[in-house]
Every structure is written in C-alpha cells, then in structure tokens.
Amino acid sequence: MxxxxxxxxxxxxxxxxxxxxxxxxxxxxxxxxxxxxxxxxxxxxxxxxxxxxxxxxxxxxxxxxxxxxxxxxxxxxxxTLDGRPVEEPVSLTFPVGARPADPCAVDRATVTWEAPSPEHAEALGLAPHRPTLVHRYQSATPDGRSLRTAVTSFSAVALAEVAELGRYRDRADGATPAQLRRAYDWMRKAGLTLHHRDAITQVGDAPSVRVTRRVHDQYARPLEITDLLVNAERDALVYEFTLPAAG
CATH class of the missing domain: 1.10.10.10 (Winged helix-like DNA-binding domain superfamily/Winged helix DNA-binding domain)
Known part of the structure; x- marks a missing residue:
C-alpha cells in the first residue's frame, strides 16, 4: 500500500x-x-x-x-528563551502543609520503597502491591498540640521522568532523613507542567482536617498523591497564590 x-x-x-x-x-x-x-x-x-x-x-x-x-x-x-519558569506564579510547597522553617517545630521526613495504600495505588495507576517511593513527613510543636503528618506516594512516571526523585530508591530505608522540599521544582525542571487539586475534609468529630493533594502533568499523567492530617485545634492551613497581571 x-x-x-x-x-x-x-x-x-x-x-x-x-x-x-x-x-x-x-x-x-x-x-x-x-x-x-x-x-x-x-x-x-x-x-x-x-x-x-x-x-x-x-x-x-x-x-x-x-x-x-x-x-x-x-x-x-x-x-530556552529567558523568562519565567513554568508555574512560577503559583507557590507550591512539598509536601502540602509543610511548615516554613520554624525553630520551635520538630520536623522529620523519610522515604521508603514499599507498596502504597490501595487508595494511593489506584490514584497513581499502580498495580496492587507494586512498590514505589513513599515519603513520610511529620511536624510537631514542643507542646505536641500542633501536629501534622503527611504521606506521599509517587507514580512510576514521576520516578522515571524526574532524576532527582529516582535516585532516592536506593536509599529509601525509612530511617535516613529525606527532605524533598524541592520536589516540585525538580518536576518543573524535568519539563512537567504541574496541575494540582487539593481536597479538604473534616475528620469525624475530631478537631482535625485531612487534605488530599493530587498532582498530574500536562498529559494528565498522575505524578503524586499526598494525604495530610492536621490537628486543627490551634493550627491553621495557609494557602498562598500569586496571579500575574494581565498583559
């Protein structure tokens, strides 16, 4: 033919x-x-x-x-023209809910190579029991009343496309400190446009809220999902956005 x-x-x-x-x-x-x-x-x-x-x-x-x-x-x-990098107008902190540098808070972050929860596996398109990079973040004030815990699971796409994330597989022992605050910058540097959706729900009658963030790229491929639990008795979540002027 x-x-x-x-x-x-x-x-x-x-x-x-x-x-x-x-x-x-x-x-x-x-x-x-x-x-x-x-x-x-x-x-x-x-x-x-x-x-x-x-x-x-x-x-x-x-x-x-x-x-x-x-x-x-x-x-x-x-x-490669000079200009604003992709997504610069929007401030994204990893993981969602991570505090700014606070000398009074005690932060801990580690990574493991394990099968994520069924909910995370489904959101990322992973087969059941297939391991991936899982990041855990915990932050508490000295009095223990302001506690935040976040669990993030990364997709196979994120690990394949973002070299900085892929390198963590060999040291994901659950004990070594692993601050991934630049995770979103690494994704953007890899040519990925980030779209995120944050859902906030109250946890029963407890003074806590749950934030679920899902991030995908310009091809609608999932990159990561994070579940954040915040003791909201005396705490507040602050989301900051900057929109560029028209023209």
Whole structure:
C-alpha cells in the first residue's frame, strides 16, 4: 500500500516553508503561548497546528536548535528563551502543609520503597502491591498540640521522568532523613507542567482536617498523591497564590 505524506502549502514570501514555521513557532515562544522551559508539543501536533508536514516541523526545530532557542534531550524539545519558569506564579510547597522553617517545630521526613495504600495505588495507576517511593513527613510543636503528618506516594512516571526523585530508591530505608522540599521544582525542571487539586475534609468529630493533594502533568499523567492530617485545634492551613497581571 502506498504511503502518502501531507504536502506543505505553497510558499508566500520567498522563504523556505520551514523558515516560515520556525518564525511562527518563535513568535509563540516569545509571546508565552509555549512558556519558557516547558516541553514543546510533539511533531505531529505541530504539523497539524501549522498545516505542514512533520518533515517541515523537524527542519524548523533544527533551525531553532542551531540558534540556541530550542534544546532537545531525551524528554523532548523545550524552549530556552529567558523568562519565567513554568508555574512560577503559583507557590507550591512539598509536601502540602509543610511548615516554613520554624525553630520551635520538630520536623522529620523519610522515604521508603514499599507498596502504597490501595487508595494511593489506584490514584497513581499502580498495580496492587507494586512498590514505589513513599515519603513520610511529620511536624510537631514542643507542646505536641500542633501536629501534622503527611504521606506521599509517587507514580512510576514521576520516578522515571524526574532524576532527582529516582535516585532516592536506593536509599529509601525509612530511617535516613529525606527532605524533598524541592520536589516540585525538580518536576518543573524535568519539563512537567504541574496541575494540582487539593481536597479538604473534616475528620469525624475530631478537631482535625485531612487534605488530599493530587498532582498530574500536562498529559494528565498522575505524578503524586499526598494525604495530610492536621490537628486543627490551634493550627491553621495557609494557602498562598500569586496571579500575574494581565498583559
């Protein structure tokens, strides 16, 4: 069976079609349609977007690579223009509910390589009893009345795409301290756009609340799920968001 290849539209300004596509793509990079540092859509998507063949897209990307405006690694191509990193406007602390540096609080964080809870396994798309990286966080004030405990399970996608997380597998013994406060920064550096959903519920009649955070990337792949339990008798959860001005 003969294989057909889409034909590019005729040139309109004397330049090769791939130069035109490179210019259009550069405009989208500069105006923030594709944020700096974020992975570019695949060749097939770009070909449909610009109405050209995939070969023309490859040539256009090569033009941008030669000029240093696009970089390509094993995770794909991404823009290297100066600008705000992906998701910088939103402040995300890992794990959800982690306190700012407080000399009065006693914090402990460790990681283990174990099968997560059934609820976490289902949310991450893991087979039952399949182990993964599990992070445990505990913070308490000296009087013991302000206690926070959080359990986070990471998905296979997060461990495969984020090198800094993957390295913890060999030292996940449950005893070695493991502060992963930069986990979200590592994910963004790996080219992942982070979308999170936080659900807050009261725990029965107790003066406690439960916060469940689910994080997925731009491809709707789950990255992590965290369950935080807060003794809310004298405590408060503070969520801080910053929205950039229009234009």
């Amino acid at each position: 003969a294989r057909t290849t889409p034909h590019d539209p005729p040139q309109t300004d004397g330049r090769p079609r791939y130069w035109q596509v490179a210019s259009l793509l550069l405009d989208e990079l500069r105006d923030g349609t594709i944020p700096p540092g974020e992975r570019l859509p695949g060749e097939r998507h770009l070909a449909r977007h610009f109405g050209v063949s995939r070969e023309t897209v490859r040539q256009a990307l090569e033009v941008l690579r030669r000029t240093g405006l696009v970089a390509t690694d094993r995770r794909g191509s991404h823009a």
